[in-house]
Amino acid sequence: xxxxxxxxxxxxxxxxxxxxxxxxxxxxxxxxxxxxxxxxxxxxxxxxxxxxxxxxxxxxxxxxxxxxxxxxxxxxxxxxxxxxxxxxxxxxxxxxxxxxxxxxxxxxxxxxxxxxxxxxxxxxxxxxxxxxxxxxxxxxxxxxxxxxxxxxxxxxxxxxxxxxxxxxxxxxxxxxxxxxxxxxxxxxxxxxxxxxxxxxxxxxxxxxxxxxxxxxxxxxxxxxxxxxxxxxxxxxxxxxxxxxxxxxxxxxxxxxxxxxxxxxxxxxxxxxxxxxxxxxxxxxxxxxxxxxxxxxxxxxxxxxxxxxxxxxxxxxxxxxxxxxxxxxxxxxxxxxxxxxxxxxxxxxxxxxxxxxxxxxxxxxxxxxxxxxxxxxxxxxxxxxxxxxxxxxxxxxxxxxxxxxxxxxxxxxxxxxxxxxxxxxxxxxxxxxxxxxxxxxxxxxxxxxxxxxxxxxxxxxxxxxxxxxxxxx
Amino acid sequence: xxxxxxxxxxxxxxxxxxxxxxxxxxxxxxxxxxxxxxxxxxxxxxxxxxxxxxxxxxxxxxxxxxxxxxxxxxxxxxxxxxxxxxxxxxxxxxxxxxxxxxxxxxxxxxxxxxxxxxxxxxxxxxxxxxxxxxxxxxxxxxxxxxxxxxxxxxxxxxxxxxx
Numbered sequence: 001x002x003x004x005x006x007x008x009x010x011x012x013x014x015x016x017x018x019x020x021x022x023x024x025x026x027x028x029x030x031x032x033x034x035x036x037x038x039x040x041x042x043x044x045x046x047x048x049x050x051x052x053x054x055x056x057x058x059x060x061x062x063x064x065x066x067x068x069x070x071x072x073x074x075x076x077x078x079x080x081x082x083x084x085x086x087x088x089x090x091x092x093x094x095x096x097x098x099x100x101x102x103x104x105x106x107x108x109x110x111x112x113x114x115x116x117x118x119x120x121x122x123x124x125x126x127x128x129x130x131x132x133x134x135x136x137x138x139x140x141x142x143x144x145x146x147x148x149x150x151x152x153x154x155x156x157x158x159x160x161x162x163x164x165x166x167x168x169x170x171x172x173x174x175x176x177x178x179x180x181x182x183x184x185x186x187x188x189x190x191x192x193x194x195x196x197x198x199x200x201x202x203x204x205x206x207x208x209x210x211x212x213x214x215x216x217x218x219x220x221x222x223x224x225x226x227x228x229x230x231x232x233x234x235x236x237x238x239x240x241x242x243x244x245x246x247x248x249x250x251x252x253x254x255x256x257x258x259x260x261x262x263x264x265x266x267x268x269x270x271x272x273x274x275x276x277x278x279x280x281x282x283x284x285x286x287x288x289x290x291x292x293x294x295x296x297x298x299x300x301x302x303x304x305x306x307x308x309x310x311x312x313x314x315x316x317x318x319x320x321x322x323x324x325x326x327x328x329x330x331x332x333x334x335x336x337x338x339x340x341x342x343x344x345x346x347x348x349x350x351x352x353x354x355x356x357x358x359x360x361x362x363x364x365x366x367x368x369x370x371x372x373x374x375x376x377x378x379x380x381x382x383x384x385x386x387x388x389x390x391x392x393x394x395x396x397x398x399x400x401x402x403x404x405x406x407x408x409x410x411x412x413x414x415x416x417x418x419x420x421x422x423x424x425x426x427x428x429x430x431x432x433x434x435x436x437x438x439x440x441x442x443x444x445x446x447x448x449x450x451x452x453x454x455x456x457x458x459x460x461x462x463x464x465x466x467x468x469x470x471x472x
Numbered sequence: 473x474x475x476x477x478x479x480x481x482x483x484x485x486x487x488x489x490x491x492x493x494x495x496x497x498x499x500x501x502x503x504x505x506x507x508x509x510x511x512x513x514x515x516x517x518x519x520x521x522x523x524x525x526x527x528x529x530x531x532x533x534x535x536x537x538x539x540x541x542x543x544x545x546x547x548x549x550x551x552x553x554x555x556x557x558x559x560x561x562x563x564x565x566x567x568x569x570x571x572x573x574x575x576x577x578x579x580x581x582x583x584x585x586x587x588x589x590x591x592x593x594x595x596x597x598x599x600x601x602x603x604x605x606x607x608x609x610x611x612x613x614x615x616x617x618x619x620x621x622x623x624x625x626x627x628x629x630x631x632x633x634x635x
Contacts, residue, residue, distance in 0.1 A: 016525035019513075021537060022535075023536065025511045038511065040534060043536060058511050080512070090473075090475075164575055259512075265572070265576075265580055268580075269577055277552050284520075284595065288524060289491075293495040415578075459580075469577055
């Protein structure tokens with residue numbers, strides 16, 4: 001990030017990039033079927049602006065905060081990609097969400113975000129829970145080696161503690177569901193460094209992970225050199241995103257989508273350290289070639305911002321803001337976001353079923369309806385107004401959550417981060433159905449309250465043979 | 473609506489090189505006539521905006537944060553995958569490609585993933601050239617570690633975990 005940022009800063013200094021910080025994209029402008037501009041709101045003074053261009057590149061990240069609690073920054077949101085979706089861009093595979101196994105457990109209702117402990121800790125830490133439920137109340141040091149269940153090493157002897165994220169998360173959930181979780185509420189497993197400290201010495205561990213151990217101590221008040229860390233899975237990354245072709249262009253000509261915001265490279269589960277790889281690959285090495293081809297072949301004129309399409313999009317943005325400000329209801333935006341997030345986490349989180357998804361799909365429109373009648377957004381649109389910014393983002397999540405659950409219901413198989421309890425092997429591993437679901441599911445927006453239309457892109461493998469993933 | 477993924481024909485390992493050759497170019501002198509909006513300034517947005525600007529396009533970059541440096545990507549300090557095979561332990565583009573496809577439970581587009589594995593090698597060089605403070609061995613070589621659910625001792629360069 002520092003490298004990309006300094007490269008960007010250098011161009012800003014040279015005057016080749018004009019930077020607009022504190023500015024949020026609120027609509028995409030389509031002219032003659034091509035993406036030719038955006039409508040933005042200056043967050044500092046509320047000014048709505050129109051920007052025209054020859055192409056629009058979205059690199060706006062994922063939608064993990066639909067779950068409210070996640071390791072994402074609190075400000076992360078789906079607004080840019082969702083509003084492009086409303087303008088016709090297809091949204092692909094929204095049900096592929098990644099739950100990271102190595103996060104600090106939730107400590108109470110007051111929290112607004114979760115903290116990730118790096119995956120690299122699983123290089124030297126060993127994950128375990130007590131073999132017997134009755135031992136969960138004891139401290140780790142009171143539980144002898146013979147009463148500990150190193151469940152990842154037991155289930156996946158060859159990959160052990162470094163089994164992929166979806167597998168490790170689900171295994172942690174299973175032992176907690178069995179009542180063997182540790183810490184408050186039984187929602188946690190131990191990540192134990194005592195063997196590594198014995199083998200390598202505390203100094204070596206401090207050298208490798210000292211910053212993480214310090215961070216852990218600041219948050220939990222526990223010293224992980226003396227007692228095992230407690231960790232629990234949390235939402236971390238979203239593999240789904242706007243559909244793009246090989247050139248990273250969406251189905252809307254001129255609209256390119258890069259990084260986590262697109263759907264293209266990680267399938268149903270992303271491997272550790274691959275998000276940086278994809279974001280930088282897309283930005284440094286792919287888009288420079290493919291955008292030139294679009295310019296050289298499309299021959300579209302850049303429209304003036306007086307074009308009626310800009311007028312219409314701007315009215316759309318101001319109309320939505322005025323509607324939100326005019327509700328003057330009783331509940332805060334945050335309380336709606338928290339309720340929606342909890343609903344999505346419980347019904348469409350680490351394990352999903354037809355029943356849970358149908359319940360969510362019934363409840364989400366009700367909650368959305370309540371939001372549009374009872375949310376309280378104080379202040380005005382013509383100045384700094386963080387409630388208004390947040391309300392717009394949560395309004396999009398209220399629609400997006402429905403798309404997420406619709407996709408999860410339609411994908412009647414288990415794969416990667418998408419685990420449908422109806423589809424598992426005897427050992428509780430994900431069971432794919434390649435005959436029916438070897439496709440990317442790209443959804444087309446058909447209007448609020450209307451069912452989105454599914455388009456399938458078949459996945460054809462020329463080189464690799466589709467096999468059952470096994471990390472045993 | 474028919475989805476056209478525009479995957480180039482030809483053998484998997486040659487698709488991207490051939491495609492780059494087949495793509496039309498914009499004359500360097502004409503690049504300044506094209507304006508590009510980039511929304512987002514994280515790894516993908518910042519690298520795209522910087523590269524497109526350096527090529528000569530006129531770029532506007534937007535972010536909701538106070539500064540592009542505040543993008544959530546700044547939290548990504550665990551490392552970056554790349555098929556560098558510094559440690560001679562059998563890493564390769566094909567292996568990174570296969571690990572990624574398999575890790576994604578065979579639900580990703582094969583041609584995109586292969587290209588990703590191919591250019592991963594360039595990313596490290598690009599980052600080093602830009603002065604990214606990767607963790608290093610005592611002798612100055614980039615430090616590697618095991619990360620992506622693959623049974624080798626190392627498969628990626630670690631990023632600045634120790635600022």
